[in-house]
Each structure stands twice: as C-alpha cells, then as structure tokens.
Amino acid sequence: MSDLHVPKDLLVYYHSPGRRLLELAVIAKVAPLPGILNSITDLIVKANMRIIGVSLxxxxxxxxxxxxxxxxxxxxxxxELLEKVKSLATVVNAEIYESPSPSFIIDAYGYPVTIASGTERAVIFSVKWISTAFKLFIxxxxxxxxxxxFHLGFMMGLNFGKSIKNMVETVDEYLEVVRLxxxxxGFGLVKLEKHIFPSSITLNIRVTDNFEVEAHEGVSKEPVCHFTRGLIAGILKAFFGKDFDVVETRCKAMGHEECVFKAFLK
Structure with missing residues (x-):
C-alpha cells in the first residue's frame, strides 16, 4: 500500500483572476501509432497557451x-488554435468554448459524466453538500x-460489492479492491486488519478523512458515520454471504483523529 496520494481535481470549473480561460474539446480516432494527445499539446505549446486541466x-x-x-x-x-487542431489527421471533431467571464471557466462539453470506462453514469457532489444532507437527516x-x-449505505455497499465480487478470487483481493x-x-483513506477463523470473522477498519463527518462542527457525543457503517456491512455481506455487525468505535466528529469501525459476524 503506497503512501503516495496525488490530488485528483475533476474538470468541472476553474477560477483564476487575471487569466483568460477557455475550454478545448476534441474527439479523435485511434491512430496506427500512439501520439494523439502529444500532437494536440504540441500545438498548444507552440501557441504559448498553458494547460490548466485535462480529461482523457x-x-x-x-x-x-x-x-x-x-x-x-x-x-x-x-x-486559430481550433483550426490547427481540426487539421490533425486523427481529429474527428473539435470545438472551443470561450467563457463570457475570462477568469472563470465551466466545462461546457463533458456530458454524460461517467465512471468505469463509461459503463456507469455518475453525478458530482461536493463533500460539503452530501455531508450536510446526511447531518440534516440526523x-x-x-x-x-x-x-x-445505515440502510442507504448497506444497499449501496451490497450492490457495489456484488458488482466486483466476480472480478476477484480471494478475500484479500476483494478487500484491496474495496479499499482502493x-x-x-473520494470517500476517504482506508486501512484494515482482518482476522478470519473457521467460526469467526473480524475486521478493524480505520478511515482517515471520512467524507461523512465533514459537516459536523464541534464535538459530538456519539459516532455519526451511520452511512459508512451500512456501506461496510453491505460490502461484507456481498462477499461472505453473511450478516455483519459494524460498530464505530472512534469518530472524527467526536474529536478523534480518524474514524474506526469494527465488523464481526452476527
């Protein structure tokens, strides 16, 4: 497990005062040799433009x-840049969007939003929005x-687990895929310990930066990560086919450094 974490900023909008921002959208076909992106970036560099963000x-x-x-x-x-890009043999179509506000650009072309190589549609919420909504429920x-x-998390974890169960062969592979x-x-960073015996299964799960606690201010008297508890219970049910109790023993909302969960067979 690597300690290297590279921030992943999604190409949704960008604000930079004093800049003149625009968006370039390109649909290209696969060439006999690699180099589609290189051909486009070469034109951008020659035009003395800077690349702020890329989605490929x-x-x-x-x-x-x-x-x-x-x-x-x-x-x-x-x-002029657009015409040069369109002249590339591999380019099927291209457009440029110039924002009415030069220092603020919003993605005008990227739709639908997907994950898993385009097989699943996705929506983007900030952690603040979703955590605030969860807090409002409570x-x-x-x-x-x-x-x-809890039940919302359980159903999501169950479906999520079932979708990846057939892609792995061992419990170690499954848990590593789930962790990653x-x-x-963007849910958080996970470390886990497992103890599997013929008659019992216990897992200790530590989550750093758990998104669910983001909106909680001050110090809570009790753990608040009910969605995450359900998510873990559903994920484990999907693989083992058995029900688990999941207890949050430490919670960032209570002043702890991280959220810690213990999962064990019912």
Whole structure:
C-alpha cells in the first residue's frame, strides 16, 4: 500500500483572476501509432497557451479529450488554435468554448459524466453538500435518520460489492479492491486488519478523512458515520454471504483523529 496520494481535481470549473480561460474539446480516432494527445499539446505549446486541466477517456476506437487552457499570453487566437487542431489527421471533431467571464471557466462539453470506462453514469457532489444532507437527516429525524442512512449505505455497499465480487478470487483481493475504490471515489483513506477463523470473522477498519463527518462542527457525543457503517456491512455481506455487525468505535466528529469501525459476524 503506497503512501503516495496525488490530488485528483475533476474538470468541472476553474477560477483564476487575471487569466483568460477557455475550454478545448476534441474527439479523435485511434491512430496506427500512439501520439494523439502529444500532437494536440504540441500545438498548444507552440501557441504559448498553458494547460490548466485535462480529461482523457477512451470510447471504443475514439479518444475524448477535454482541456482547460489559459490563453492570456497566447500568440494566436483561440479560433486559430481550433483550426490547427481540426487539421490533425486523427481529429474527428473539435470545438472551443470561450467563457463570457475570462477568469472563470465551466466545462461546457463533458456530458454524460461517467465512471468505469463509461459503463456507469455518475453525478458530482461536493463533500460539503452530501455531508450536510446526511447531518440534516440526523438533526431532523434523530435515530430514524441514522437508521435511514445505515440502510442507504448497506444497499449501496451490497450492490457495489456484488458488482466486483466476480472480478476477484480471494478475500484479500476483494478487500484491496474495496479499499482502493473507497479512496478512488473520494470517500476517504482506508486501512484494515482482518482476522478470519473457521467460526469467526473480524475486521478493524480505520478511515482517515471520512467524507461523512465533514459537516459536523464541534464535538459530538456519539459516532455519526451511520452511512459508512451500512456501506461496510453491505460490502461484507456481498462477499461472505453473511450478516455483519459494524460498530464505530472512534469518530472524527467526536474529536478523534480518524474514524474506526469494527465488523464481526452476527
């Protein structure tokens, strides 16, 4: 498990006062030799434009490319750059969006938003939004809200686990995939210890930066990560086919450095 973590900023919007921002969208076909992205970036560099952000995805024999660019010191106009990009043999279509507000650019082309190589549609919420919504459930509904969050997490974890179970062969592989997907989806950083015996299964799960506690201010008297508890219970049920009790023993909302969960067979 690597300690290297590279921030992953999704290409949604960008604000930089004093800049002249634009978006370049390109659909290209696969060439006999690699180099589609290099050909486009070479034109951008020659135009003295800076690349602020890039999204590159594959769709069959096509490559979908989105770029946020800063053209404040450009030696050619955006339209001239566009014509040069369109002249590339591998480019099927291309457009440039110039924002009405030069220092603020919003992705005008990237839709639908997907994950898993385009097989699953996704939506983007900030952690602050979703954590605030979860907190509202508890504030307004009390224990009923906590139960609702647990069952919501359980169903999500169960479906999530079933979708990856057939891709792995061992429990170690399964738990490692789950750990990485938890991280890749922005839920938090996970470390776990497992103790598996013929008659019992126990897991200790430590989550750093758990998204669920983001909106909780001050010090809570009790753990608040009910959705995460349900998520863990559902993920384990999907693989082992058995029900687990999941208890949060430490919670960042209570002043602890991380959230810690203990899962054991019922």
């Amino acid at each position: 995805s594959s769709e069959g024999d096509k490559r979908n490319i989105l770029m946020f660019l800063d053209s404040i010191e450009a030696t050619i106009s955006p339209q 504030d307004k509904l009390g224990s009923a809200g906590a139960a609702l969050l 997907l938890f991280q890749a989806n």
